[in-house]
Amino acid sequence: MDVLAPAKINLTLRVLGKRPDGYHTLESVMQMLSLADRLTIETGGVGIQFSCSDPTLETEENLVVRAARLLEPHCAIPRGAQIHLEKRIPMQAGLGGGSSDAAATLLALNELWEIRLTPDDLAALAAQLGSDVPFFLAGPTAVVQGRGESITPAFHAMTVHVVIAKPATGLSTPAVYGALSAPTITIDYTPHIQVETNTMLQALAHENLDAVANALVNDLEGPALNLMPALFRVRERMLEEGCLNVLLCGSGSAVFGICPDAHTAERAAAILTNDVPWTWAGSWLHYR
Ligand code: C5P
Numbered sequence: 001m002d003v004l005a006p007a008k009i010n011l012t013l014r015v016l017g018k019r020p021d022g023y024h025t026l027e028s029v030m031q032m033l034s035l036a037d038r039l040t041i042e043t044g045g046v047g048i049q050f051s052c053s054d055p056t057l058e059t060e061e062n063l064v065v066r067a068a069r070l071l072e073p074h075c076a077i078p079r080g081a082q083i084h085l086e087k088r089i090p091m092q093a094g095l096g097g098g099s100s101d102a103a104a105t106l107l108a109l110n111e112l113w114e115i116r117l118t119p120d121d122l123a124a125l126a127a128q129l130g131s132d133v134p135f136f137l138a139g140p141t142a143v144v145q146g147r148g149e150s151i152t153p154a155f156h157a158m159t160v161h162v163v164i165a166k167p168a169t170g171l172s173t174p175a176v177y178g179a180l181s182a183p184t185i186t187i188d189y190t191p192h193i194q195v196e197t198n199t200m201l202q203a204l205a206h207e208n209l210d211a212v213a214n215a216l217v218n219d220l221e222g223p224a225l226n227l228m229p230a231l232f233r234v235r236e237r238m239l240e241e242g243c244l245n246v247l248l249c250g251s252g253s254a255v256f257g258i259c260p261d262a263h264t265a266e267r268a269a270a271i272l273t274n275d276v277p278w279t280w281a282g283s284w285l286h287y288r
Contacts, residue, residue, distance in 0.1 A: 092170020
């Protein structure tokens with residue numbers, strides 16, 4: 001079985017506060033992209049065999065292996081799997097590649113091993129693997145709240161073209177969160193829908209590209225720019241190449257620009273490769 005594990009961007013990301021367990025309470029409108037890793041999964045044999053186009057990722061800690069191991073005890077009869085991961089989403093970019101690989105593995109093995117876990121059961125396992133993983137079981141667009149476990153799908157019919165650029169150096173998610181000063185809140189704090197979330201949902205519902213571009217916000221951008229001032233220049237270059245607006249992807253270090261059309265995105269990606277090692281042009285996903 002071949003499955004695609006799409007990347008994501010955060011159209012909005014508000015950090016509402018720091019929880020006693022060290023995680024942050026968030027509210028984010030997340031959007032999947034046509035950029036995707038590819039997983040090839042065959043069942044049979046004994047145990048989990050994992051290979052990857054990037055051999056440095058062939059470890060027991062890889063979220064693909066951890067996802068498979070979480071599902072194993074739910075198999076009535078032990079069944080093996082051979083999983084190959086073709087990596088296309090850069091790491092330490094804020095594009096959710098590892099989380100998406102984990103979600104795709106959970107969905108695929110739940111089917112192939114005929115485990116029949118319910119969506120709620122899968123979501124509980126996903127949350128154990130990482131804060132972004134539950135979103136990737138749903139998508140392609142959703143409002144994500146809490147630590148990342150509360151997912152409300154948001155439907156829209158926009159085809160939006162984006163360009164993404166990632167500098168050679170990545171950013172560590174804990175380091176970026178660590179550089180943010182957020183108020184302490186209790187774990188049972190209930191977030192109310194943020195103004196920024198509503199503004200983005202309205203822009204999407206009205207299919208208004210300028211309004212979408214204007215509504216982009218990411219509370220992690222300030223700390224990320226402090227940690228990596230070179231990102232200022234990447235932002236500036238994207239605006240010069242015709243992007244309507246530019247924002248950090250998740251906790252970085254990739255940056256995305258909303259483009260008026262596919263041509264602008266492709267041209268920007270081609271020109272930006274002179275300054276940054278990894279660029280990509282593509283569009284948002286509507287559905288899986
Ligand atoms: O859940 P995950 O392991 O993907 O999170 C990686 C890091 O991101 C955490 O160690 C934490 O520093 C930060 N994080 C956070 N609050 C969230 C999600 C992630 O502080 N809601």
